[in-house]
Amino acid sequence: MSEETDGAMSGTDPESSAPESSAPESSAHSTGLQIKDLTIRFGGNTAVDSADFAAPLGRVTGLIGPNGAGKTTTFNACSGLLRPSQGEIRLFGKDITGRPPAARAQLGLGRTFQRMDLFDSLTVEQNIALGREAGLARSHPLKQLLSTPAEMRAVRAATEEVIELCGLRALRHEIAGSLSTGQRRLVDLGRVLAGDFQMLLLDEPSSGLDTAETEKFGEIVTRVVAQRGCGVLLVEHDMGLVMSVCDYLYVLDFGQMIFEGTPAEVRASSAVRAAYLGSEAA
């Protein structure tokens, strides 16, 4: 109750001056997303407790931990839906801690939602196209109103590419609200892939997918990272998937970063096993 400030996130979007598509110098760029001393409290409950991590470009970084560990909360803070109580968030070297969600996305940060927050009344194709179109419209009244033919071509091309990539051809004209959970996951992923994002936050993208779909999802992620050189921060419960696609892992438990290392190191860690077993026993 002590903080009365909510201007930065609820107020009007400041015209973001950062060009989204300018080729940034590789040194600052390769840093990707960096979080320092991130703390988020809900009343008395500390959901994330001075966590530090980095998700560089060109790699898949995993963020794992038992239920309620604070993974989604971390994502919300990164994408600007929550204001951290303390700490700093940097994207490609820029401090974005106080920026509204749209400004962060315009800088190249995209995300999916654990609950697959689709545009339920629109078709699959429209959902995916909006992933690109929202970024083109930005916060500019005229750009929001009208699109240039070149932009429309770019949107169409991105949509086609993603529909192909995610294997959504058969579903493209279905209303998103009528899809199954697995299909919704893919649409949510496709939507963010259609956007012009260099850093992707994926929140439990495989939950609700069957084994074959999960495998395919893993392929998609690896392919996108290889092709675009973007960075991925992946929250995931499916350990098989995590171990196969992630280059580096962070383990969160009760809001605290209890371990970090390569998949092999994490598998060998007794602290991580204790955290998972402990949470299952409880």
Add this chain to the structure above:
Amino acid sequence: MRGVCTVNDLLPFLVVGVTTGSVYGLAAMGLVLTYKTSGIFNFAHGSIAAVSAFVYYDLRTLRGLPWPVALGVAVIVVPPLIALLMERVTRSLAAGTVATKIVATIGLQLIVMSALLAGYGGAALDFPGFLPTRTVTVIGVNVGIDQLTSAIVAAACALGFFAFFRLSAMGVRMRAVVDNPDLLELSGTSAFAVRSRAWLIGCWFAAASGVLLAPQLGLDVLLLTLLVVQAYGAAAVGLFSSLPLTYAGGLLIGVLAALATKWVSHSETFAGLPPAMPFVVLFAVLLLVGRGRLAEIGGHRPAPASKPLMSRASARITAVVAVLLAAGVPLVAASKLPVYSSALVFVLIFASLHLLVRTSGQVSLAHAALVAVGSSTFSHLVVGAGLPWLLAVLLAGVVAVPVGMLVAIPAIRLSGLYLALATFGLGLLLERAVYGTSWMFGATNTLPAPRPALFESDEAFYYVLLAFAVAGSLLIALVGRSRLGRLLRAMADSPTTLSTLGLGVNVTRVTVFAISAFVAGVAGALYASQGRSATGAPFLSYTSLTWLTVLVLCAGLRAAGPSLAAVLVAVVPAYLTDGTLAQALPVLFGFGALLVALYEARAAKRRGSGQPLDELDAPQGSRSGERLGVPGPAAQRLTVARRARVARSAPARVRVGTGLAKGATR
């Protein structure tokens, strides 16, 4: 403001303020109690007050029963029946979206209000008071015994209720639910008991405030129905949550209104301020209080909409046929031509509302005010400034734009219920405080509004209006198919997601309000020109409520909805030769909207979709670590419990229904 006032100068106003404020407080407590326990904000709360006042009037004056009997029936016997009905209706609405619920209770209000108007007429009747009207002197101020008594009765009810709330087992359970509405879901068997008791108390309070206020106001349907709208202001002071603060808010509003009366008694310009006081308070609270504190409860996300009923090609053909039919109207219905002319204006009005409400999912209850701004501006421009007719019409639209953007300010901070309330408050504020000033219609409330010289005749002007209706509808249709239209439909589903994709959604919101306001302003100018005079009378704030219900009623027709709505509002009444039937038409609109809302809620429930709003990953509140509507540790536990529940029942969705707040101009 005005020199030095001694306490003694202010005392009479304070006393008057406290006496009426006490009754407002009572009504507001009933409103908040039912809102917190049922998750449904009852726009028809004022209608309950009106019903009880009229029951009393009917029994006492028309049937000559002794006053204690009439009073007993009106405030003790009737409210439980209403409570039963309300509990039943609101239970059926539980799975609906916020918009569904708003429309449903507005429909109820329309039913009651129009039924009373049809039954007893619109003129203020003499309310047969039952309290002595002698005055006594309280701290040096003369007060009527009746006023004093009603204040004391209201205060006693409030105190009695607080005692019940603190001490009895049921009261304690109710308090737990009011503090944290999620608990009702968990408390299983007692949910019905808590909710029905809450409705009972809420209805009793509303009824009591009705008979207590009627002696001072006279028995006027509109005044009574909208006067308990004062309760909105009081409820806002309690942040739609705290009951004691709500009662205090009632007192505050009573006192502020009384003081405002004193301060503006010398000023022409601000004469409208005292009656607008509650809305000033409502608007201020909604705008200034951090939205993390305004917890919206019981909201559900819009359910998926179905594919359009008509293909694009057949929709085009239908539109062309409709225009051709409209062009032939002067040949076949010459005697009723003015009726059709105003229907054409209503096509524009409904098209602009459609863009706002259905395409982009914003609830706006200030639309009539925008039309009124267009009307009055047009007259000022064409008569006052001598501008050419066409230019004046278009500029009237332009002037409405900033007003529309003003309405958009609450839309940036608020959504759902609170947006609806803020816009309603703004509409009322404009109506009461600005319509009567020289900025708008002036004290006489009528301004001249000519037609263009070449199109003086009804017939010629009809075709001018047809051209505007077609152009306006095309504009709205084009917007619907532009990038903005796509963004708006997505925004109706999930603004948060859209912002994480890089869209500045606040800009989108302001833009849609601006476009809608422009079309509404032009419509206002045309309406004035058609009637050859600009007046605020057809654009009172409750008109906005009627428009919304009628639009929702025609929702199934998608893009053709605005045209049908225009026919329903403007043409149908003219063919109802029976006066009572014409008066009762809004009752049917209300019923229709209520039925549509109930149907939507049932469809959502059957689908098992319509996740509660707070099931989103994305918190909507922006305060540090505080998510909209889920404060406190109990809520956190709940979040976990619920998450497990949601995970188990993976949403299986079927494609049906129309989706109340959904895009339709696809």
